Amino acid sequence: MRHARIWVHPLVNTASTGLAPQDLLGFLAGLGHETRLLELDGA
Numbered sequence: 001m002r003h004a005r006i007w008v009h010p011l012v013n014t015a016s017t018g019l020a021p022q023d024l025l026g027f028l029a030g031l032g033h034e035t036r037l038l039e040l041d042g043a
Contacts, residue, residue: 005018019027028035 004020006021006024007016007018009015010017025035
């Protein structure tokens, strides 16, 4: 992934949480979710 942080809003839009892409992938794997990275043209 190209960016150092991914910013998300946890359930409400009153605060933001920043995650490193590898931390997000690790979190999802810890929950038992398989991830796939897709290259999107023009993104």
